[in-house]
Amino acid sequence: MFRRLQTHQGKVVTVFVEGNDVRVPAGDSVAAVMLAMDLLPTRTTAVSGAPRAPLCMMGVCFECLIEIDGVANQLACQVQVSEGMRIRRQHAVGDPAS
Amino acid sequence: MNADVVIIGGGLMGSSAALHLAMRGQRVIVMEKDSPGRHASGVNAGGLRQLNRHPAEIPLAVAAARLWRDIQSLVDSDCDVKLSGQVRVAENEADMRLLEERAARVRALGYEHEIIIDREQLYRLVPHLAPHCVGALYTRDDGFARPFHALTAFRHKAESLGVQYRTGSRVHEIARQGADWQVVTDRGCCSAPVLVNCSGAWSQALCSMLGEPVTINTGAPMMMVTDRLPHFLDPVVGAASRKLSFKQMQNGTVLIGGSHLANHDMKTETTAIDFIKLSESARSVVELFPHMRDAHIVRTWAGLEAFTPDHLPVIGPGSCAAGVFHAFGFSAHGFQLSPVVGLILSELILDGKSKLPIGPFSIKRFLDETATGCA
Amino acid sequence: MSAPRELVIIGAGPAGMAAASTAAGLGVDTLVLDQQPAPGGQIFRGIGQAGPAHLELLGSDYQAGAEQVASFVHSGADYQPDTAVWSLGADGELGILHRGKASLISARRVLIAGGAMERPLPFPGWTLPGVMNAGGAQILMKSSRLVPLDGVVIAGTGPLLILLAWQYMRAGVAVQAVLELAPRKNLWRAGLRLPAALRAGHYLTRGLRYLLALRRAGIRVTYGVSDLQAVGNDRLEAMTFHTGGREQTLETGNLLVHFGLVPGIQLTEAAGCHHQWDDGQQCWRPQADAWGNSSVDGIAVIGDGATIGGAVAAVHAGRLAGLEAARAMGHIDAAGRDRLAVDDRQWLQDDLRIRPFLESLHRLPDTLLSGIADNTLVCRCEEITAGEVRAAVRAGHRDPNQVKFITRCGMGPCQGRQCGQAVANIVAAACDRPVSEVVPFRVRPPLRPISMGELSMLETGNNTA
Numbered sequence: 001m002f003r004r005l006q007t008h009q010g011k012v013v014t015v016f017v018e019g020n021d022v023r024v025p026a027g028d029s030v031a032a033v034m035l036a037m038d039l040l041p042t043r044t045t046a047v048s049g050a051p052r053a054p055l056c057m058m059g060v061c062f063e064c065l066i067e068i069d070g071v072a073n074q075l076a077c078q079v080q081v082s083e084g085m086r087i088r089r090q091h092a093v094g095d096p097a098s
Numbered sequence: 099m100n101a102d103v104v105i106i107g108g109g110l111m112g113s114s115a116a117l118h119l120a121m122r123g124q125r126v127i128v129m130e131k132d133s134p135g136r137h138a139s140g141v142n143a144g145g146l147r148q149l150n151r152h153p154a155e156i157p158l159a160v161a162a163a164r165l166w167r168d169i170q171s172l173v174d175s176d177c178d179v180k181l182s183g184q185v186r187v188a189e190n191e192a193d194m195r196l197l198e199e200r201a202a203r204v205r206a207l208g209y210e211h212e213i214i215i216d217r218e219q220l221y222r223l224v225p226h227l228a229p230h231c232v233g234a235l236y237t238r239d240d241g242f243a244r245p246f247h248a249l250t251a252f253r254h255k256a257e258s259l260g261v262q263y264r265t266g267s268r269v270h271e272i273a274r275q276g277a278d279w280q281v282v283t284d285r286g287c288c289s290a291p292v293l294v295n296c297s298g299a300w301s302q303a304l305c306s307m308l309g310e311p312v313t314i315n316t317g318a319p320m321m322m323v324t325d326r327l328p329h330f331l332d333p334v335v336g337a338a339s340r341k342l343s344f345k346q347m348q349n350g351t352v353l354i355g356g357s358h359l360a361n362h363d364m365k366t367e368t369t370a371i372d373f374i375k376l377s378e379s380a381r382s383v384v385e386l387f388p389h390m391r392d393a394h395i396v397r398t399w400a401g402l403e404a405f406t407p408d409h410l411p412v413i414g415p416g417s418c419a420a421g422v423f424h425a426f427g428f429s430a431h432g433f434q435l436s437p438v439v440g441l442i443l444s445e446l447i448l449d450g451k452s453k454l455p456i457g458p459f460s461i462k463r464f465l466d467e468t469a470t471g472c473a
Numbered sequence: 474m475s476a477p478r479e480l481v482i483i484g485a486g487p488a489g490m491a492a493a494s495t496a497a498g499l500g501v502d503t504l505v506l507d508q509q510p511a512p513g514g515q516i517f518r519g520i521g522q523a524g525p526a527h528l529e530l531l532g533s534d535y536q537a538g539a540e541q542v543a544s545f546v547h548s549g550a551d552y553q554p555d556t557a558v559w560s561l562g563a564d565g566e567l568g569i570l571h572r573g574k575a576s577l578i579s580a581r582r583v584l585i586a587g588g589a590m591e592r593p594l595p596f597p598g599w600t601l602p603g604v605m606n607a608g609g610a611q612i613l614m615k616s617s618r619l620v621p622l623d624g625v626v627i628a629g630t631g632p633l634l635i636l637l638a639w640q641y642m643r644a645g646v647a648v649q650a651v652l653e654l655a656p657r658k659n660l661w662r663a664g665l666r667l668p669a670a671l672r673a674g675h676y677l678t679r680g681l682r683y684l685l686a687l688r689r690a691g692i693r694v695t696y697g698v699s700d701l702q703a704v705g706n707d708r709l710e711a712m713t714f715h716t717g718g719r720e721q722t723l724e725t726g727n728l729l730v731h732f733g734l735v736p737g738i739q740l741t742e743a744a745g746c747h748h749q750w751d752d753g754q755q756c757w758r759p760q761a762d763a764w765g766n767s768s769v770d771g772i773a774v775i776g777d778g779a780t781i782g783g784a785v786a787a788v789h790a791g792r793l794a795g796l797e798a799a800r801a802m803g804h805i806d807a808a809g810r811d812r813l814a815v816d817d818r819q820w821l822q823d824d825l826r827i828r829p830f831l832e833s834l835h836r837l838p839d840t841l842l843s844g845i846a847d848n849t850l851v852c853r854c855e856e857i858t859a860g861e862v863r864a865a866v867r868a869g870h871r872d873p874n875q876v877k878f879i880t881r882c883g884m885g886p887c888q889g890r891q892c893g894q895a896v897a898n899i900v901a902a903a904c905d906r907p908v909s910e911v912v913p914f915r916v917r918p919p920l921r922p923i924s925m926g927e928l929s930m931l932e933t934g935n936n937t938a
Contacts, residue, residue, distance in 0.1 A: 133871075133872065133875055135875075135878070140878055246878040246879060247879065250868075250869075250870075250879060253869075254868070254869070323884075324925070325886055325922065349881075368745065370562055370563075370564075371560070371917075371918055373560065373568055373577060373918075373928070373931060374577070374931065374933060376928065377928050377929055377930075377931035380925050380926075380928035380929035380931075381929040383925050383929070384925055384926060384929045390925045391924065391925055391926035391929075392924055392925070392926060393924065393925050394886075394922035394923065394924050394925075395919055395922060395923055395924070395925060395928060396884075396885075396886055396888065396919075396922050397884070397888060397917050397918075397919070398917055398918055398919065399917050
């Protein structure tokens with residue numbers, strides 16, 4: 001659970017998170033938006049369906065894989081939000097076990 | 099240290115030979131310069147392919163396919179074998195014509211494993227194929243396995259039968275010692291009356307040491323693998339007029355090969371991916387499987403392989419002296435043959451002849467090229 | 474391929490920015506690539522949007538970035554943000570991805586300034602949502618002004634723990650505890666190195682100032698902590714630890730961990746640079762000389778990606794590398810370079826005097842690095858446990874790359890970044906060898922995943938792709 005330190009003064013954009021529209025600061029990464037909305041887990045793993053969430057926020061852990069605009073496995077901490085973006089958590093992409 | 103047979107090369111050919119010889123009571127030492135499966139054997143596409151083999155290889159491939167179908171009883175592991183077929187896709191009528199001619203040639207040789215399938219059959223087998231394809235050549239019991247796991251299984255079974263692997267042992271010198279071959283490595287020597295050369299991309303150096311008149315080229319075919327995707331494909335897919343091999347593994351990742359070569363340096367044993375060529379592979383993938391556009395390539399690599407001038411392997415006795423046998427030069431299509439190559443070598447060594455026809459693979463076919471013959 | 478740039482710098486953090494400013498200032502044709510949308514690296518994330526209150530909150534180290542960024546922006550170097558480097562060859566060919574377009578560019582000289590990452594150290598429950606890297610949480614604060622809503626526990630070792638706790642305290646975040654894992658005996662060894670560190674004593678006084686502030690605010694800092702565990706079902710609910718021989722439990726939904734920094738070595742490995750295990754820093758780092766030259770001609774590496782030295786040292790190292798680039802490209806001669814380098818060489822040396830002390834103070838016990846419990850996940854991507862790694866070693870796979878082939882450890886999206894060190898430490902221990910003798914995971918391109926579509930449209934600067 002995260003909160004904003006101060007009300008955002010700058011530009012905002014509207015994105016769709018799990019189908020719901022929400023206004024977010026234009027400079028946020030998708031991962032930041034998910035954490036701000038406490039949408040944990042942000043994904044479940046391909047191998048066992050285990051719950052995961054962003055770990056490193058700098059593009060080296062690959063935990064923040066998210067579906068953006070219909071395309072899976074996007075690195076949410078490296079993608080900045082943009083107007084109309086559709087964000088969905090992803091579940092166990094690929095075949096479980098093996 | 100002494101043995102009945104010393105094998106140079108701890109990859110699949112060497113390990114398969116070691117296993118078959120050990121099964122017949124031979125004491126075997128395998129000299130491996132790195133670790134078993136470090137090179138081509140560990141990093142190839144894992145294709146179990148009888149389809150589209152050179153006619154000389156067909157009898158071996160068909161025999162090998164029988165061994166792969168029951169690999170569990172040979173090496174106590176299923177090697178993650180999946181046999182759900184292979185198709186060679188025709189994208190237009192001209193492709194189809196070529197495939198039909200091929201099918202006819204194979205039938206004429208007495209084999210039934212390559213059949214033509216029409217458009218409807220093709221799309222039932224490969225529903226996600228781009229819609230422009232017109233048919234394919236199909237082998238039902240082809241498929242794939244996991245190369246490093248297969249190698250490990252062969253190795254463990256061989257070791258359980260007494261085969262000794264000497265890793266980190268690069269061969270510097272081979273000398274005659276009476277009736278024996280003495281093999282000198284940087285980690286010790288051994289002697290045996292029989293020497294088997296399975297040194298893959300390093301077979302040129304070994305052949306020179308043995309005075310064999312052969313020119314081996316090396317190459318590094320490039321591979322790429324994607325992230326895990328939802329299951330969409332069972333058979334392995336190739337195409338009549340593209341360099342492509344395309345398969346989806348049990349864990350959802352897609353493995354793409356196709357003989358585009360990386361840059362490589364045999365002195366440093368390193369490879370450098372040629373991305374311009376690889377982007378051609380990527381284009382082929384996207385043109386045949388449009389939904390792959392968004393799949394992510396997670397890793398690329400290239401294994402060091404030996405290519406003979408005619409792209410047929412060398413299997414058989416050496417040309418210069420008794421007690422030398424070769425199995426190398428598989429030119430990027432050796433994996434599937436490996437279980438039977440070991441069997442052939444064991445038959446040559448112990449019975450003096452192999453049950454399968456290996457004439458076209460004789461090292462002597464290169465003798466015409468050099469006037470000098472043996473050193 | 475389009476004409477090669479003279480100098481391509483990967484990374485717009487303090488090292489990269491300083492190198493770019495210096496090199497461009499001496500006439501070198503310079504291109505800086507960075508995957509973030511704005512310059513500053515990880516340490517100065519978000520500095521372009523930081524108002525006065527935010528700058529004040531984050532402290533003086535962060536504020537120093539504003540000037541560095543301004544200097545860089547006016548330096549004359551070309552700068553391309555939002556650019557990931559997915560391949561780097563020893564010959565200076567780079568594969569880059571910029572806003573969905575993949576292309577190949579070439580450079581006569583490449584300077585790698587990609588920085589460090591937080592050391593990934595597996596412990597029970599580390600994959601639970603609610604467990605994050607402390608530096609990652611700090612990035613959230615810097616770039617999105619997000620801080621933990623409820624209580625937070627900060628655990629691990631390293632100066633970042635105290636800094637973050639201090640920043641959170643001033644932001645009104647409820648810091649439940651700060652748990653230092655460095656064993657108490659580290660204090661003695663570090664104490665021996667204290668005299669030499671006094672030359673860079675401002676780090677020590679600042680650290681003490683933060684500690685005092687935390688104490689005054691009633692925030693408990695506990696030393697000699699061990700046996701960290703995160704507990705919960707679908708997300709973190711509590712964490713347990715041992716201290717003074719007792720087990721304690723803290724209920725919390727936020728556990729921020731930090732076990733020090735290690736150089737990111739993907740780029741240097743990709744370029745074929747020689748690496749060695751640094752025992753003091755307990756990590757691999759690329760071999761580099763005083764000017765940043767690696768073992769590969771034309772490839773240089775500086776900053777935290779070469780050796781953990783911090784942001785100030787990175788600036789000096791960056792300037793030295795910029796001078797060396799100017800010399801290598803023929804804009805100045807060696808004597809000119811040496812003349813211009815005098816101050817930065819001295820300042821770099823002075824600044825690095827704090828390192829042996831910090832390394833001793835925050836040295837992790839070997840048991841923590843290699844004694845990971847059998848049922849703890851080591852490879853997060855492929856979900857492989859430490860026990861499976863040990864089983865692979867017992868089955869005869871005695872180096873990390875063989876372990877990778879047989880277990881799939883390191884074959885997932887992160888390509889071994891998060892598990893490579895742990896696997897190496899476990900394999901070394903299982904083979905009874907020092908970790909310095911273990912060869913790390915082989916690195917292969919792409920260094921960041923690129924899509925099939927992106928590769929299929931690869932641009933090379935020629936008209937034919």
